[in-house]
Amino acid sequence: xxxxxxxxxxxxxxxxxxxxxxxxxxxxxxxxxxxxxxxxxxxxxxxxxxxxxxxxxxxxxxxxxxxxxxxxxxxxxxxxxxxxxxxxxxxxxxxxxxxxxxxxxxxxxxxxxxxxxxxxxxxxxxxxxxxxxxxxxxxxxxxxxxxxxxxxxxxxxxxxxxxxxxxxxxxxxxxxxxxxxxxxxxxxxxxxxxxxxxxxxxxxxxxxxx
Numbered sequence: 001x002x003x004x005x006x007x008x009x010x011x012x013x014x015x016x017x018x019x020x021x022x023x024x025x026x027x028x029x030x031x032x033x034x035x036x037x038x039x040x041x042x043x044x045x046x047x048x049x050x051x052x053x054x055x056x057x058x059x060x061x062x063x064x065x066x067x068x069x070x071x072x073x074x075x076x077x078x079x080x081x082x083x084x085x086x087x088x089x090x091x092x093x094x095x096x097x098x099x100x101x102x103x104x105x106x107x108x109x110x111x112x113x114x115x116x117x118x119x120x121x122x123x124x125x126x127x128x129x130x131x132x133x134x135x136x137x138x139x140x141x142x143x144x145x146x147x148x149x150x151x152x153x154x155x156x157x158x159x160x161x162x163x164x165x166x167x168x169x170x171x172x173x174x175x176x177x178x179x180x181x182x183x184x185x186x187x188x189x190x191x192x193x194x195x196x197x198x199x200x201x202x203x204x205x206x207x208x209x210x
Contacts, residue, residue, distance in 0.1 A: 006018070012066075012150065013151070016151060020046075020185075021187040024184075024186055024187070025184030025185065025186055025194075026048065026184050026185045026186075027048050027049070027088075027182070027184050028046050028048065028089045028097070028183070028184065029044070029045045029046075029048035029060045029086045029087075029088075030044045030045075030086070030097055030100065030129065030132065031043055031044075031045060031060065031078075031084050031085070031086060031087075032084065032085045032087060032111075032118075032126050032127055033077035033081060033083075033084045033085075034077060034127075035073070035106065035107050039107050039108075039109055040109045040110065040111050040118055040126075041074060041077055041110060042110035042114070042129070043072065043073065043100055043110065044089070044098075044100055044101050045060045045061065045062055045074070046184070047060060047061035047062075047063075048060040048086075051157060055159050056159065056160040056163075057141060057158070057159055057160070058086060059155055059156065059157045060086075060155075060156055061153045061154060061155050061156070062074055062075045062153065062154055062156065063151055063153045063154075064147070064148065064150050064152045066150040067103065069149065069150050071154075075143070075156060078140055078143075078156060079140070079143065081126070081140075082140040083124035083125065083137075083138065083139050083140060083158075084124070084126050084138050084140070085121055085124060085126045085127065085129075085135055085137055085138065086135070086136040086138060086160075087128060087129040087132035087134070088132055088134040088135075088180075089132070089182065089183050090132075090180060090183065091193060092131075092181070093116075093129075094191060096114045096115050096116055096131070097114070099113060099114035099115075100113075111129070116130070116131055117129070117130035118130070121162070122137065123139075123162045124137045133165070133166040133180060134163075134164065134165050134166070134180070135163070136160045136162075136163055137161050137163075137164075138158030138159060139161055140156070140157075140158055141158055141159050142155075142156070142157045143155070143156050143157075174209060177194055178195075178197070181193070181194070181195075
């Protein structure tokens with residue numbers, strides 16, 4: 001097998017293409033926050049993962065806007081409000097979630113623009129997406145910055161203080177993938193369905209979920 005080797009100190013666009021073409025598929029955090037005037041903001045982020053189970057911590061990584069060199073509205077709102085909601089994506093709302101990635105003027109409501117329904121959270125002030133099947137209400141924990149130029153990222157962590165899951169996608173306390181129908185992001189305009197699932201038994205004495 002012949003391989004090509006690349007340096008990573010060139011254009012950030014090359015590094016970005018390597019990341020999104022290699023880390024596949026990527027789960028999508030649709031993050032809802034409140035703007036400074038109390039209006040709603042929603043945006044999807046595919047640099048997203050779990051960090052800790054107890055305390056329950058998640059992390060996502062917004063990048064500096066490549067178009068303006070400015071921080072995105074979501075991290076700005078989180079650092080001010082100290083809270084946010086993670087909404088999860090399923091196949092039926094993929095097109096609407098894609099619309100939330102549109103760069104709208106600050107204060108314009110992405111819920112309305114994308115045809116999504118805001119509903120109240122129980123702990124935080126940020127709204128949840130009614131059409132999403134899973135919601136994590138989060139309070140801000142930490143932020144690490146890796147630069148201030150276009151393409152530079154932040155790592156934002158939040159502690160999940162309330163979880164909401166649609167009853168129809170659960171069985172015996174477990175989320176059933178085939179009922180949830182989650183989707184992930186790929187490179188460019190690619191998306192992934194999770195409809196081709198296979199099982200490999202792990203050689204562990206104990207597992208929380210089999």
